[in-house]
Amino acid sequence: MKFKITILFLTVILLLSHTKFTSAQSEYLSLKRTYLSNFSIYQDQRNAYETAKLKYESFGTLSAQTLAAGSAKSFLNAGATSTLNYLDILNYQVRNFTNFSNEDKQKIFQLISQDQLFYKNLINKTATITSLSDLNNISTEVELYFKSTTQPNTKLILLFIETEKTIDIQNGAQDISNDISRLAEDYSQSKKSTINNWYQQTLDTLSKSEKEINSSTVILNELLNQYLEPEKKKQNNEKASIGKAQTNIDTAQQMLNTVIKNIDEIVIQVNT
């Protein structure tokens, strides 16, 4: 009897652990697959629209017009769907990246929600459109929104993720450097001096890269607050700011690459 109860218990535990283990992994894979598949559909629909439009312009028949309007609606719909899928992926990344403060997370979610609302409305609107001029107008509206709002928003979020990941690397490099410097005590005088020289140089580089990361974080937080208030956003030179943040984080990454390379070298030197 005990044996049977144990088997039942083990089966339940294994089933539960399987669900928990695979759900987080498969969520990202599923989001990515859906996005790539819908983006490919968008590309096909866009090509179909171009062909249908050419036919309509050549023949000018009512059936060609209906076909062209239908294909335009389909590609707008597919574009909105794949943009929504991409936003879902960004949302997932921010949700699962623990370095973000809760306050930053909430602000980023708010930014994503604004875009999601726009594209959901776009899908509803295109479903009811019948005239070609209305299709022209709605496409102009969405093109403007995509360039002025979605592209800057998503670029900002991607840069946020990149910065937070670089902070992880900075912390890791700092930990390893400190541990290696403590090793100096165990070695001969010449090796001790090599390690200490290296440690001082590394500290200097790490301090500079930390400053670059902090500057990037300040700019990104300012931009995030501006982006949440569109009227403020228009008054600022956002392109210059985001470019500066990107340069800061790139410089920090170059410095960290040097530190990582030096750690390898110092370990080899100490070993010989």
Added chain:
Amino acid sequence: MKKIFTNKIYILLLLLGLVVLLSVIASVAPKKGSNTNIFLNPFAQNNKNTNDSKVLNQIEDPVLKFFLEQNSKLKTQMELVNQIDQDVPYPNISWKVNFK
């Protein structure tokens, strides 16, 4: 009721549990060329840098070896930072409809 829960049923349940366990192991094992875990665990990808492996083999001191391994993880993490765009391409969408 007793007839339903025979020994065969318990053996089947045990087999089901084993299948589930194997599928968990298969799903957790890193797949060749896959970096789908990057947002969950930056250290999940195997380090494919052969130079690193060569250097690691030359180091005998276990403490130094540990530092090299930690550093190698940082290197991998750094490589993954810039892979977001490659993994998920940006939706460059052209929205323009221009019927005359």
